Amino acid sequence: MKNLYTLIAVLLILSIATSALGVNSAIPASQQTLHEEVISMPWKYELKKYPLKQSNSAFKLPKGYSLLMGDAARRYDQIIQGTEKDPNTEALVFNHKTGVQLILNYYPEGYVSLEDWEKLDANILMHEIVDNAKKINAKRTKQNIPPLRIGGWLQKPRLNKDNHSVSWVFDVIDGEETTVNAVSIKLGRKGYEKIIWISSYDNYLKSIDAMAFLVDQHQFDKGHRYTDYSLGDQMAAFGVASLVAVTAGGNPQKVGWAAVYSRLVAIGEMLLVPLLIVLGALEVFLRKMFVGKEPNIQKDPVLDINLIEDDSPTAQ
Secondary structure, eight states: HHHHHHHHHHHHHHHHHHHHHTTTTTSSHHHHHHHHHHHSSSSSOOOOOSEETTTEEEEEOOTTTEEEEEHHHHHHHHHHHHOOTTTEEEEEETTTTTTOOEEEEEEOOOOOOTTGGGOHHHHHHHHHHHHHHHHHHHHHHHHTTTOOOEEEEEEEEEEETTTTEEEEEEEEEEEEEEEEEEEEEEEBSSSSEOOOOOOOOHHHHHTHHHHHHHTTTTTEEEEGGGOOOOOTTTOOOHHHHHHHHHHHOOSSSOOOOOOHHHHHHHHHHHHHSSSSSTHHHHHHHHHHHTTTTOOOOOGGGGOOOOOOTSSSSOOO
């Protein structure tokens, strides 16, 4: 009976979202079809490295998680966001206990330089994010969708030169619901992986160190790592500061390349809108779906440390 209530909640929210945002008819029209589709998706459970072909990388699945790849991940992303399939989505990772999810997207934009990093001012960026959220709210109001409010930085943009990644976190208040906008960008030789953390505010606080752990499970293949750069490789039309600023929902550090700018702005605007239209309902549904699923696995002592499954954060 609880599963039925959950599915009804999912469908009601999807119905509101699709009517308000003009989404196509590819979203399941009944709880039965939604139930059957999610259950039948090719979830992976075995603790091993899974190749991600779009990015020439791999993700090592930790204990307590399941994984969707390729078109299945894109279809799941379409359902939970109520949008068209994103061709850049290549994997989704789900934690059975907490409902925390990661969406991995790859963008083959070329080698992103770190030279403009010092130009990024986190305080100015937050002001830009707030201002741009107001512009988005004007659109939401016309569609009878409650306005967003940006809380502030939970973690200012931070560059990790050891694994060539940048991450940041801020909270977003959508009506009475507080969610986190947590993103990590991992740079490679020919592009970058955008890893989006999706969870409630409370789950984020309980597992504050877990995102870094999970990001480390993603590695580019040899020959495609950031350090494998070779003279003559394609360079991205923007530096890391502009990439971070616009992806976070701010403005680029240097205006130029109109086509690239428009693409980045679209990414930034999307991230300002809570990613999971059906976060609460679908999260509960999936957690119940995975109850009792204990696949036969080989012991991996490195992955026995599961940060998210602990009741309190574990320092690394």
